[in-house]
Amino acid sequence: MKAQSSPKASEPLTWLELPSRPLRRNQVRLRVATAGVNPVDWKMRGYEFLGIAQRLLGPSGPIVVGIDVAGTVTEVGADVKGFALGDRVVGGTDFSKRERGSYAEEAIVAQENCAKLPDCVPFDTAAGLPVAGSTAWIALYEHGRLRERTSPKVLVLGAAGGVGHLAVQLAARVNAQVFGVCSTRNLAFVESLGATPLDYTKGDVSEAAKALGPFDIVLDCVGSAEYPRSFCQPQLKPDGIHVQIVPRASDLPFIALPGRTFTVLGRASQERLEGLVSAVASGELKVHIAERIPLAEAERAHAVSRGGKVVGKLVLVA
Ligand SMILES: NC(=O)c1ccc[n+]([C@@H]2O[C@H](COP(=O)([O-])OP(=O)(O)OC[C@H]3O[C@@H](n4cnc5c(N)ncnc54)[C@H](OP(=O)(O)O)[C@@H]3O)[C@@H](O)[C@H]2O)c1
Structure with a gap:
């Protein structure tokens, strides 16, 4: 072959x-x-x-x-x-x-x-x-137990990409209020998927998100170099979780220990x-x-x- x-x-x-x-x-x-x-x-x-x-x-x-x-x-x-x-x-x-x-x-x-x-x-x-959909599915429905939460709010970082655009829709279809971080050119696209778009190229997106949260799930589809724990964790509800799909070596202690940061392998x-x-x-x-x-x-x-x-x-x- x-x-x-x-x-x-x-x-x-x-x-x-x-x-x-x-x-x-x-x-x-x-x-x-x-x-x-x-x-x-x-x-x-x-x-x-x-x-x-x-x-x-x-x-x-x-x-x-x-x-x-x-x-x-x-x-x-x-x-x-x-x-x-x-x-x-x-x-x-x-x-x-x-x-x-x-x-x-x-x-x-x-x-x-x-x-x-x-x-x-x-x-x-x-x-x-397979990869992008399973990753979003595991993050939201398995780790995040999104379908069991009441009036949930979800923040998707990297909402226009392969994983992010499916995650926005999977969250919206179970009646979550969804917020999606993307650049200016993708604002209309992310809105069309069912999210309120937030432009990371204009102003302080962390402050903009804080004003709209707190969130049940912060799903980072970009990486902790761009969105470190110091960005994600303060956005969470007390029982909220932060899911990373692009962990760095410096994240490993937080992933290994029980806590609110999870990583996903999209099988x-x-x-x-x-x-x-x-x-x-x-x-x-x-x-x-x-x-x-x-x-x-x-x-x-x-x-x-x-x-x-x-x-x-x-x-x-x-
Ligand atoms: N752990 C796993 O199982 C797993 C599974 C799938 C993917 N991944 C990893 O996750 C990452 C994303 O995968 P993907 O398939 O979604 O990639 P992708 O489709 O290539 O993502 C591209 C998107 O990222 C967005 N983006 C780039 N920088 C951004 C920023 N600072 N803030 C917000 N959005 C930003 C871009 O949107 P703008 O143009 O609007 O910036 C672009 O639409 C990759 O590193 C991939 O290897 C891991």
Whole structure:
């Protein structure tokens, strides 16, 4: 099969021919229709230790990045239940279990990490859900217990990006009052998602947020370099929580100890994906696609994502 990969992680992505791998008993093989782009895809390429881990643990040959995938089932493992040839599905590949990613003609996904797609949910929309949607889902509904709170208020930092724009909608659909921090050019977009927008390029956004809080959840989709704990914690209600998705080493003591700062690893379980797909099917959740880019241009997609200005999601089309 062909994959967008490179012999060395630091070299540009190009088409490489790689051998197909046999399925494990719990896996399905997909013909890739679309692959969502996440910053972790290009961050992985920069980490030399991932190259070493790949050599020691992974399949031989070049690394194939990409977690988000949507496509059609072409083969099912011996123990797979509930998926059949020809099914339309969305899923998340699992690099940590020695797998290859989704920037390829075919991808392998564990049945626990994928869900069926109804015909009303297009492949390009679906490919925006696994990492970004699961991250927002875990932060708000699992750590934040948003659905159990009364008249909740949520502050989303980085509300226009892949995770942020889904988080705003997932909060708004359970009747939270949502406030979204973004730059001037994205104010109307963030408002259209259901949030009151706050412009971080004009004035003191911390003071502006304090005047609107306190919040049940402060979800930081940008990073503690921009929004440190000293920004986030004073915004919280007494039982409020601060969720980080881009922790730095200096945050680790606060994450490790019991407290009000949590970090999230956005894993795409079947249950989360089914919840996300159902929200899309019912019209409560929209994936804003910034650009559909041919899979052959994955290197360009990474350059765009690295720029840090993507509004919604970038999707690669096979
Ligand atoms: N822990 C996890 O499991 C997990 C999961 C997904 C993502 N992440 C990480 O989370 C980060 C965000 O991911 P993403 O997919 O949402 O990225 P993204 O789509 O590339 O985010 C781009 C957005 O960030 C906004 N932004 C940049 N600086 C900002 C600031 N100072 N304040 C407010 N907004 C700002 C930009 O909006 P403006 O143009 O309006 O500034 C832009 O729309 C990445 O570092 C990613 O690696 C972690």
